[in-house]
Amino acid sequence: MLRRLGRRGHPEPQDQSTRPTVPPPRTGPPLPEWPDVSHTERMASVEFRVDDEPHIVVDTDVCRNCVTRECMRACPADLFVPTADGGVAFYHDQCFECGVCAVVCPCPGAISWSYPQGGYGVVLRWG
Ligand code: SF4
Numbered sequence: 239m240l241r242r243l244g245r246r247g248h249p250e251p252q253d254q255s256t257r258p259t260v261p262p263p264r265t266g267p268p269l270p271e272w273p274d275v276s277h278t279e280r281m282a283s284v285e286f287r288v289d290d291e292p293h294i295v296v297d298t299d300v301c302r303n304c305v306t307r308e309c310m311r312a313c314p315a316d317l318f319v320p321t322a323d324g325g326v327a328f329y330h331d332q333c334f335e336c337g338v339c340a341v342v343c344p345c346p347g348a349i350s351w352s353y354p355q356g357g358y359g360v361v362l363r364w365g
């Protein structure tokens with residue numbers, strides 16, 4: 239946001255009535271303490287039940303015309319992989335179901351995304 243400069247180039251003081259207010263400190267019972275677990279340990283505790291039927295379908299014909307290939311940079315599980323012939327391969331197992339690929343993909347029709355059917359996908363966290 240640009241602020242108007244007053245005399246000598248200093249910002250003019252903000253109108254106090256429009257400043258955001260800081261919420262009061264939280265009250266109530268203490269929050270539970272989270273165990274000190276590394277990211278690697280957390281990810282190792284996730285079980286993926288891979289369905290034969292992929293919950294994400296990628297139309298690789300559409301991908302061939304894609305210049306930016308945002309999915310390859312955005313997917314946290316690196317499930318979009320360039321192929322030697324200039325195409326894109328997609329592996330649905332180990333998908334976190336975050337949906338980022340569908341959000342960043344600029345080409346309509348390239349990604350058909352749905353949740354895995356019940357009992358499949360990311361289904362269980364141990365401990
Ligand atoms: S999925 Fe979308 S972003 Fe990824 S290569 Fe295909 S068209 Fe491009």
Ligand code: SF4
Pocket residue numbers: 294312313314315316317332333334335336337338339340
């Ligand atoms: S939903 Fe997330 S983890 Fe799964 S393929 Fe898309 S970006 Fe990767």
